[in-house]
Amino acid sequence: MKLTNRSVRIRLGMGMALGALVLTVAGSPAAVAAPAPAAESDHCVVTVPETSTQCFATFDEAKAFADSMTGSGSAMRVSVVIWPLTVLVIAYDLANFNAANGTLILISLNGPCTKSIANVDHQVANLPAGWDNRISSYIAGPYCWTKLFRDPNFGGPSVGFAGDTAMIGGGLNNNASSIQWS
Ligand SMILES: [Ca+2]
Numbered sequence: 345m346k347l348t349n350r351s352v353r354i355r356l357g358m359g360m361a362l363g364a365l366v367l368t369v370a371g372s373p374a375a376v377a378a379p380a381p382a383a384e385s386d387h388c389v390v391t392v393p394e395t396s397t398q399c400f401a402t403f404d405e406a407k408a409f410a411d412s413m414t415g416s417g418s419a420m421r422v423s424v425v426i427w428p429l430t431v432l433v434i435a436y437d438l439a440n441f442n443a444a445n446g447t448l449i450l451i452s453l454n455g456p457c458t459k460s461i462a463n464v465d466h467q468v469a470n471l472p473a474g475w476d477n478r479i480s481s482y483i484a485g486p487y488c489w490t491k492l493f494r495d496p497n498f499g500g501p502s503v504g505f506a507g508d509t510a511m512i513g514g515g516l517n518n519n520a521s522s523i524q525w526s
């Protein structure tokens with residue numbers, strides 16, 4: 345009885361190994377073929393962590409797309425995400441929330457910001473392409489107190505945590521390279 349069980353177990357093990365091998369081979373071309381996100385214009389919606397980038401000609405289009413991702417009953421919602429997608433921040437190239445020169449909407453795939461400010465809820469170690477050293481003002485998402493760092497990986501001088509900011513101070517205007525939210 346014991347021998348039979350072991351025999352079955354070994355065969356199952358080999359089958360799983362073969363299956364895994366086949367899956368790996370089959371999956372490789374798809375992974376290689378996945379298109380790199382191309383910034384078609386200056387109004388982009390990017391997920392955190394960065395797995396998806398969608399860019400638009402206008403802020404209104406980008407905002408509408410972000411709303412479709414975060415709104416209730418959205419067809420855009422990913423089935424494996426069990427909580428609603430939430431906006432972490434809307435960042436502007438210009439001060440005073442002026443969208444003319446470009447906007448960046450960062451959307452959390454890992455839940456909302458918590459009400460506590462004692463911990464880091466989400467972070468971006470490197471701002472998306474085109475947004476390094478560029479943000480001048482921002483609107484924070486619900487409870488998403490925002491901290492900007494001069495260097496990637498949360499290095500150098502920082503400013504925050506703070507809510508909506510019309511003109512980034514502390515020498516971080518056009519200097520932020522990474523962000524945390526609490
Ligand atoms: Ca700027």
Ligand SMILES: [Ca+2]
Nearest residue numbers: 494519520521
């Ligand atoms: Ca910087």
